[in-house]
Amino acid sequence: MFLSQLEKSNTLDIRSEPGNAGKDRCFMYSFKNDYSEGAHPLILDALLENNRSQQQGYGDDEYSVRAGELIRTKLGNPHSAVHLVSGGTQANLVMISSTLRPHESVISAVSGHIDRHETGAIEATGHRIETISTHDGKLSPELIADFLLQVEEVHMCRPRMVYISNSTELGTHYMKDELLALRAYCKENDLYLYMDGARLASGLDAGDITFADLGRYTDAFYIGGTKNGALLGEAIVINNPALQEYFSYNLKMRGALLAKGRLLGIQFATLFTGDLYFEIGAHMNRTAAMLTAAFAQLGYSFLTPSKTNQIFPILPEKVIDGLRKNYDFYTWQKTDRHHAAIRLVTSWATEEAVIQLFIEDLDRLTKR
């Protein structure tokens, strides 16, 4: 079986059988998510190496301290506060609820993760999400300004934070001029700018925003680990000093402060030693781009123009059915009677050999 071979190997090599293209293959490979596999081998190495050292609890371990320093150095912002937590919904709910006063709300695209897929996590902390429709999952000053025109005093919440995802839930990403425009608009309008970086490495790799830009042009953001090669974990980075104070209390209060913070510290220290974090993002985008090129060459169009690790090609149902025999993925939405957009996601563990197999199968199914 294909996967058990992968498991045995401790490298990124894949023993594919390209000569078998066209015949039935007996394996199943998942493009459903970038969190289908475990952790990058360098992370596991670090966990093993440090396993028996005795450490302080609750984020005061030396690894978490070091991870914070590495991240601040890469940001070029010595005053940013770094807090490590176990998941993205947790990062969002603690960051948003600790920032907003009770009557304040957060602005998000309709497609924003906090509004679509977090089971009312923000509302459960008492805050309203104000949603704005977009065609590509991205907010802009114009869209926000239109929304704010309708807001009445006292009888409606006071919007106080703008939530953006980079990359977005639709595979798109922000460019630096877009970030700068949002930043300027937010400053003028007394809005905090917060970036959900569940897929940050992929989002940055796709565009021209640098990691250091995030330390300058957002009030806070989080660095996604779960979807970028960690066992779990996200690093919340708070640049705005006004939002830093007492943040640890809020982490504890929401159940987000791990006793064994070392697990998060070791991972983020590994990811930010050298450029591992960003290399993983580049790897994911590169493998996704191989798929995109193949779809485009065969004449397929896409739901959104994505240069990140999530792509949404539109395919005939027959091709989709054919692909399902060996590949797992989500059908995203019907586009007409006989076509649908599917979502394919690459991960830190996606091998080029698998991409080649997929492309061969796609080619064969298209031309059948």
Added chain:
Amino acid sequence: MFLSQLEKSNTLDIRSEPGNAGKDRCFMYSFKNDYSEGAHPLILDALLENNRSQQQGYGDDEYSVRAGELIRTKLGNPHSAVHLVSGGTQANLVMISSTLRPHESVISAVSGHIDRHETGAIEATGHRIETISTHDGKLSPELIADFLLQVEEVHMCRPRMVYISNSTELGTHYMKDELLALRAYCKENDLYLYMDGARLASGLDAGDITFADLGRYTDAFYIGGTKNGALLGEAIVINNPALQEYFSYNLKMRGALLAKGRLLGIQFATLFTGDLYFEIGAHMNRTAAMLTAAFAQLGYSFLTPSKTNQIFPILPEKVIDGLRKNYDFYTWQKTDRHHAAIRLVTSWATEEAVIQLFIEDLDRLTKR
């Protein structure tokens, strides 16, 4: 250095130098917590072995499913629901907030972790904690009945759940007759019985309650992993079917549903394969008992009578100061002008050789 030696070794052996007793030793060992080290080696082995398998997200991976089955089998209750989360505060806040209706409160000992050390996590979900003073951290039907006498309708919350910890925050543990009495009282009085098992293996090992008893005599409890050899993680077990429905929604809403649930699944599947979970508890209690015996032999008394992995000996300040040169621990409370109770905690990684060194030092400091 002592610890680096420990780290290099991949076994539980310790290269101690007992002949050096009486001289200055150049090491520092921490008895502060049972979460100072990483994970039990068998857990790391399992993580490595399964790292590249592709799994469903959000707790639907095969390891989490297997962990649930192993736990249900050991409980002898095929209808118990098992949910894996990353920490104890999280387990408590999701379990309590998903159970109570808005006007309902939870009863806890004053020393209960939810009241003392969770930064208002329960209140942050909108619920009041009703506290009862105890001498040993344990609740009883008599104590609860006294409290309930003072509760007025409508103008006070309706108490609906009893929260107990086993072992308790003071190192004590419940016996089976005590659990049965609480169970009967709760049933009669329309109260749910919930056990915080952050240190469950230690608590069970110290007394006569079996793991299967927990499936019969509580509405819900959680199995602590963080303090029992896991990298992180707790397994919430819900026995009462009325509390099971829609629990996953609440996990997600509180940021407690991990995308890579496999990390928790692999760990709990390992801990509940054979008796590893309980062996770790027994190891912790055995090493703590060695310390207890040594203190008793030297004539010291204790703050509470503990058979678990947390002990609270009362020592002269001079002895405490002496111990601090090589050992880290909490001073718990002053007991008179020249004495204080300290807290010593053993862990899955505590070596008997370290215990011997400690006892030698204690002996020497006492007799100086």
Added chain:
Amino acid sequence: MFLSQLEKSNTLDIRSEPGNAGKDRCFMYSFKNDYSEGAHPLILDALLENNRSQQQGYGDDEYSVRAGELIRTKLGNPHSAVHLVSGGTQANLVMISSTLRPHESVISAVSGHIDRHETGAIEATGHRIETISTHDGKLSPELIADFLLQVEEVHMCRPRMVYISNSTELGTHYMKDELLALRAYCKENDLYLYMDGARLASGLDAGDITFADLGRYTDAFYIGGTKNGALLGEAIVINNPALQEYFSYNLKMRGALLAKGRLLGIQFATLFTGDLYFEIGAHMNRTAAMLTAAFAQLGYSFLTPSKTNQIFPILPEKVIDGLRKNYDFYTWQKTDRHHAAIRLVTSWATEEAVIQLFIEDLDRLTKR
């Protein structure tokens, strides 16, 4: 001055000067709201008459008890629970938050008061509002079914309640067949049906739903007093026994249980002695209909087809400017470059004489 004359009179007569039409009048009359004046004289009489009687607190006074009985009798449902509170946002937030479990959400039209004009009151209790776009402020099984198709398990809230307003925020009202269809759909889909009756008397008078229908076909609703002649107050009616238990605890917890509940009791007992409550609704609709007829006769169209006490005629800006000299009202929305819809609201205190003055002015301004 016009208004001081109104105040002196203790009847509904108005000493108008119709002969003055065409000349400048020196008065200002407000059609902004149905809560601009104090209370219906019969309510004040009752307050005076009972002022010195000593009563139990917190809703156990004899007037509140009597109000409950009168309402139940008119409903024909002896098992409905009646609770009196001071305002509509309060009624909504207590009813919704006491009904929903933490992970559950409420469905509302985009125009619904809970979503548009209650400053996140529902979210502040931890619950999400799911919104559906409508053209007339009314929900239907079809609209709800379309929405429910997009709801995913676990990762989205579980919708559990449908919130409708009657009359709606856009002046429209439900007919009996619409209510029955919603009721049937909700039952099939495990949804509670809750009606916001801030303007209930007006809504019922406009259509064919009887008051008794509300006791049969909703799980809960509230009877608006503030906008129907009371000094303040709304009567929450809970028909579904499952939602009745412990409701008083929730009232107290949300600050909605008045010590001097007698103030609410006396008012609702007065409104539901005979048909006063409904007569006030009919009066408001009748005076509004006089305005509607006048607008229609002059060829004006309307934003929504309203038979209730809120109407939305579309006027040229010149006419709007002219009306503003003697009348206060909201401009609701621009409809094109030179036209806007205004909102006119009649109240229990609106005199036909004022309506006549307004119509004369409208006529004059239109024909100028």
Added chain:
Amino acid sequence: MFLSQLEKSNTLDIRSEPGNAGKDRCFMYSFKNDYSEGAHPLILDALLENNRSQQQGYGDDEYSVRAGELIRTKLGNPHSAVHLVSGGTQANLVMISSTLRPHESVISAVSGHIDRHETGAIEATGHRIETISTHDGKLSPELIADFLLQVEEVHMCRPRMVYISNSTELGTHYMKDELLALRAYCKENDLYLYMDGARLASGLDAGDITFADLGRYTDAFYIGGTKNGALLGEAIVINNPALQEYFSYNLKMRGALLAKGRLLGIQFATLFTGDLYFEIGAHMNRTAAMLTAAFAQLGYSFLTPSKTNQIFPILPEKVIDGLRKNYDFYTWQKTDRHHAAIRLVTSWATEEAVIQLFIEDLDRLTKR
């Protein structure tokens, strides 16, 4: 019947029959509460007089504006913000929840109303109440300092506000030196000082604190109307500018902003025209003092030393049983086998004639 005579009279006279002392009387008078009757006649007069004037909604009516000005003038603090709400629990929950950040808690005496009798209203907004035991319901810098010694960082909430009641729930009151000491301590320790003035007029009348002192030495307080002659209503006064901003949003969000704010405005404008508010407090204390003197003269002792309108005499059960035939009141607590403390409360409507009847009956029952 006694009470119907009271009702007919529009004065404070009472047609008692003192000659009948010793015989059975056929009336029942309640000393249970200070909210058993309706409103002071001057308030009803004002409501009648202004009933038909048209006013802005949501607290922008001219009466609410005038009430704010009158209160600010009496306070001598032109910068205090005044907000009128319908009840005390509501005042407390909005004030506390809008002030505290999520991880912050409020300190109260164990006997404090927010902790004892508000059904978890503060916790329902997400905040923890830290309680301190007292013998008389009053907090002091010493008691608070002792408590703060036990507070740990991060793992416990950060106490940020001190809640005191004046008069207290036990009938005691603060003196100016006590208030100044609390004020100084709170300033030094970054704590807000908030006074619950449900029975403020009685509390001030009993001691040497002036109304203007409250504008200088508290961050916020509320002026109780419900228990001081109003139909309902409390006036929240916020002196600290940092706590004023956006308060109206929080009122609306918690369902505390009345559409017909005029009802509250007219009442507080009446209470603060001249000294009516304080005269009512003085009347209540004077009638209570007559009772206190009578008890003392007969040799009875008291649970607490009260100069306010709540007194707690300790009586033999036989006397209590005898009094119950014509008087209603709470038995507060058993003090020994044959004695209990009862609570007697006087109100704005308590007639001296009734006090005389009570004293006659007490005398007779004592000497029987």
